[in-house]
Amino acid sequence: MRSSSARAGTDGATAQPPAAGATETPEQIRRLAARAWLEMDSLGVLPTPQHFEIWYTHLCGSSPELSRRLATLLAGDSSPTAAELAVLHAECIGPELDVDAVGDRIDAIQQAADAMVEQINGNGRTLNAYGAVLSVVADRLGQDTSMEGLLRAVEMLTTETVRASERNRLLEQQLAASASRICTLRRSLAEVRQEATTDGLTGLSNRRAFDARLRRALVARNRPEGYPVSLLLLDVDHFKQFNDVHGHKVGDLVLRLVGRLLAQSVKGRDTAARYGGEEFAVILAGADLRAASIVAEQIRAALDGKRLVNKGSGEGLGSVTVSIGVAEAGRNEHASSLLERADAALYRAKHAGRNMVCVDEGVGRGEDAAAGPGDPGRRVAAV
Incomplete structure (x- = not known):
């Protein structure tokens, strides 16, 4: 069972952080650092630099979202795991540069x-x-x-x-x-x-930048005047086959092709990123679920017409298609939850035949529906 002193410090009952926007004095910095160390020690949390940054950020009151989510993690009887704290750090504090x-x-x-x-x-x-x-x-x-x-x-x-x-x-x-x-x-x-x-192969934002930009987009989404935010997760269909049959150079060519198309498809506050391997992500700021599904279908259709050809031999190397999952962020939704819903929609698109868009309607939307492959108007499926 967690000690009462640790719970008090975490729920803010005894915390007296500096006023918002204020600069901490050296004495305040020393006091907050000491409290962070003591709380981690009482909870059995390893005092790594990342964990210390989480506790210090919470105690100085600079991130209400982090404090709220940390309190949720500490509500149970067991201490948060290193994995849970790593997710909290990545989503509420952000990536580190070199x-x-x-x-x-x-x-x-x-x-x-x-x-x-x-x-x-x-x-x-x-x-x-x-x-x-x-x-x-x-x-x-x-x-x-x-x-x-x-x-x-x-x-x-x-x-x-x-x-x-x-x-x-x-x-x-x-x-x-x-x-x-x-x-x-x-x-x-x-x-x-x-x-x-930046991802070196495609020139798109990398996972590090994507995590930070999604976090900022959701913070803006939760303001009173906030705009809708939607997320696309894309996966290149049968990508392993390109690598196994034609080699990694062709695989890299496929990834660059997808990256170039995504770069042409996003503008302004939108962000296209290489999420990992053959998976890509697009953050659409200002787009609700309907608008996001239209963008996703445009991307799918644009790639569906691409055929790879060996310039030397004229040999056809196959066509490039993608499966796409779409989700719109709910009010006060965590990045991890939004990613899970978009990923679940992507999973359904892959298992429903690939080369299609599946839309998650789990945040205040209508009843689920499904549609199979066919003309472009029927290639968007709700999940």
């Missing part, structure tokens, strides 16, 4: 910025020295008004002006070099982010 790569570039940007500050400070010291020389010249002119004294003052002033001009020229070059380096590092950082969120 920390080492990002850290290296952040350090480099910091060094470049420090160099620029030092260069500017050095120029300030130079200007102070130049000002001191001007003061000396002014004093001498006040004390010695002879032609010889005037010439000496002008000579000194000319020499220092030339030096100051040269130092300014060098400073401009150094600042330009530093600015260029920072721009290069910013581009490099953007490339790291792109690599971390």
Whole structure:
């Protein structure tokens, strides 16, 4: 049985997180970190960085959805499993980038910025020295008004002006070099982010980016002014046969073909992703179940007409078809639940003959219906 202190900390009865939008003070950070450690220890949860981030995020009150779902996990008598916490982290906190790569570039940007500050400070010291020389010249002119004294003052002033001009020229070059380096590092950082969120074979978003974008879409869906969100899960029919009969190069060609079509089919806030292996996913922001099923059928029909041909021999390599499952997110529905419903619809499409769209109508929809293959208007089945 879970200790009462652990339950109290988790349901928020004793928690006093900083106000929304506030920045925690060092003392608050230390207190929240200590509480997170103690609660995990009392629950028998391993204090991994991922688990610590979950508890710290909950205690600081920055994610009500995470806190609500964590409370649900802790409502029973047994501690949440590592798998359950991994799902919670992925859906409520989000994917991680390559920390080492990002850290290296952040350090480099910091060094470049420090160099620029030092260069500017050095120029300030130079200007102070130049000002001191001007003061000396002014004093001498006040004390010695002879032609010889005037010439000496002008000579000194000319020499220092030339030096100051040269130092300014060098400073401009150094600042330009530093600015260029920072721009290069910013581009490099953007490339790291792109690599971390893009599938290398198809150019679509990868699973990491998909998870984060689905989470954000569902958060937006649950706002009072939120728009509908639907999900398509697609699976390439008989994909193993392409690999086994024609080799992995042809298999990769099939995946790139599907990826290219999906990229052409989504716009604006929509997201097309390679979900894993020969499976793809599309997040349709602003599309209800009816609109999503139309998009799914358009994708299915577009691929149904594609035939692969060996350019060298002219040999036909077969046709490419996909099965698609469609589901619309319900109010306050978890990403895992939406994925399960779309996956169940996809499973039915595969087992009903493939090359078809099946629609899950489990969230406030009408009675189930089914339709078999036929003309495009009858290739959408409700499940």
